[in-house]
Amino acid sequence: MTSADETPVRVGVFGLLGSGNLGNDGSLEAVLGYLRAEHPEAVVDALCGGPEVVATRYRIPATRLHWYRGEYRTASRAGAIAGKGLGKLVDAVRTAAWVRRHDVVIVPGMGVLEATLPLRPWGFPYALFLLCASGRLLRTRVVLVGVGAAPIANRPTRALVRWSARLAAYRSYRDVQSRDAMREMGVDTARDEVYPDLAFALPTPRASTPSGPPGPVCVGVMDFHGGNDDRARADEIHRRYLDGTTRFVRALVEDGRPVRLLTGDECDAPVAAAILDAVDSPLVTAAEACSLADLMKETAAADTVVATRYHNLICALKVGTPTLALSYAAKSDALMDRMGLASYCHPAREVDADRLLAQFRELEKNSAELRRTLTERNELAARRLKDHFTALTTTLFPTKTATRTVKESA
Structure with a gap:
């Protein structure tokens, strides 16, 4: 519960969420699960690719990431090219206005610092840069939580990704290679940690035990x-x-x-x-x-x-x-x-x-042996993600962490 004299923390979530990629939405679901369990007082909304889906499925207010609705369609006609160009300017203002309304913005997982699939610098890399730059200018903490990164050959994309990471207030990665890639791109990763992918925090259904003839x-x-x-x-x-x-x-x-x-x-x-x-x-x-x-x-x-x-x-x-x-x-x-x-x-x-x-x-x-191995590795992943969420609480909710420390020492 939030006391009468305590203002709820305003948390934004950002990314290509609700746009049809199940992995991105799974990362969002894991972060929302953490916030609802550990910080139910937080007021959460989203700036995302599919606001209608996010609002309906996750029950949080959501705003469209891009002003121009044809952002991810190939622009060949003059009108579409002009629309995209104008959209870049409008998005700079819209992003800053949205960031200003929050105490913290979370980018939940996703490969936001990589280009392992076809990607143009003026697409999502530009949007992420606007977010992180707005956060630094407006003193809103932008945190990259359990994200993926990889070496990027394209210079404009690499520059936008590098500056986005530098401007973020907190970074954690889903694997060691991601942290190494950002260090190689000139980002100081000395305080950055590596944890399992956020999806490992989602509820797990019971697996079947194979018996009889080979199955599906x-x-x-x-x-x-x-x-x-x-x-x-x-x-x-x-x-x-x-x-x-x-x-x-x-x-x-x-x-x-x-x-x-x-x-x-x-x-x-x-x-x-x-x-x-x-x-x-x-x-x-x-x-x-x-x-x-x-x-x-x-x-x-x-x-x-x-x-x-x-x-x-x-x-x-x-x-x-x-x-x-x-x-x-x-x-x-x-x-x-x-x-x-x-x-x-x-x-x-x-x-x-x-x-x-x-x-x-x-x-x-080797199925039986591999199932035993996976059980052990999943138990380790669960413990590491618990550590991750504890670190997030310390970073994002310092007042609440201090209150807990006082109560535990009383």
């Missing part, structure tokens, strides 16, 4: 075209990824295995549809997951998971299901290593269906 396999697919530096080869990379994944699914079906296709973003749906059409078997179905909770239920019911999207991997690993990663970035390799499955990675850019099938069979052969 979840295959997480992605609209993968390579990274930000692969634009010239994007179509070729996508064709190779789709062909290799389709051949792998067909091989599973020929072995009589039911296959459940998973996605993690709205843009992945055409990939799942293409595989369904190509394989054309009643053994292959596609899940309609709307949240990480839905994805965890799907992966918990499977014997084994093979997945591409980072948060598909997290969902499978969190429920303790043996998992093979179609890795498209260093963050996937780091996650698999941390969870004890480093040898079960396969490059998404070079999907070799025969080699992937051999790795899959090795994974299944």
Whole structure:
């Protein structure tokens, strides 16, 4: 409860939330869970990509991130180009006005400091820079909580990301590679900590224990075209990824295995549809997951998971299901290593269906041992995230922390 003479802390959450990416929304859900459990007095709202979804699903007021509604559509006509240009100026004012209304702004998880997927500097990197610069100018603490980072070759994008990180009042990362990447980009990370991804703080459904004949396999697919530096080869990379994944699914079906296709973003749906059409078997179905909770239920019911999207991997690993990663970035390799499955990675850019099938069979052969390993690693992740939230309370709610200390010492 908040006392009569105490003003509630005003907390904003910021990012591409409610925009169709289940991983981003899962990070938001984890932070909201922390705030509602530990700081129910906080008044929370969002500046985000999908305000209608966020307001309906998470029951907090939400404002659209960009003034220009066509921000993420390719602009080829003069009117659209002018609209985007004007939007950049309007967004600077809108962002500052929104930041001014808050005591603290949280950027919850997400790969906000990386460009492992195609990204333009004037898109989200510019929006993040506006947020962090406004926070510094208006003395509102902007905190980057459990975020992902990676080396960035594009100079304008790298500069915006570097300055965003420098202007933030607090930073924590979801893996060591992220912290190293920011240090290499010139950010002082001496006080920055590394914790497990925020999604590991979400409730975990009970996983099934395989018995009898081999059961279902979840295959997480992605609209993968390579990274930000692969634009010239994007179509070729996508064709190779789709062909290799389709051949792998067909091989599973020929072995009589039911296959459940998973996605993690709205843009992945055409990939799942293409595989369904190509394989054309009643053994292959596609899940309609709307949240990480839905994805965890799907992966918990499977014997084994093979997945591409980072948060598909997290969902499978969190429920303790043996998992093979179609890795498209260093963050996937780091996650698999941390969870004890480093040898079960396969490059998404070079999907070799025969080699992937051999790795899959090795994974299944070691299933019982890997489930024990995942149980141990998940227990460690839970303890580390508890430490993370304690550190957040100390940083964001110093008055409440001091009050607790006085009470405990009385």
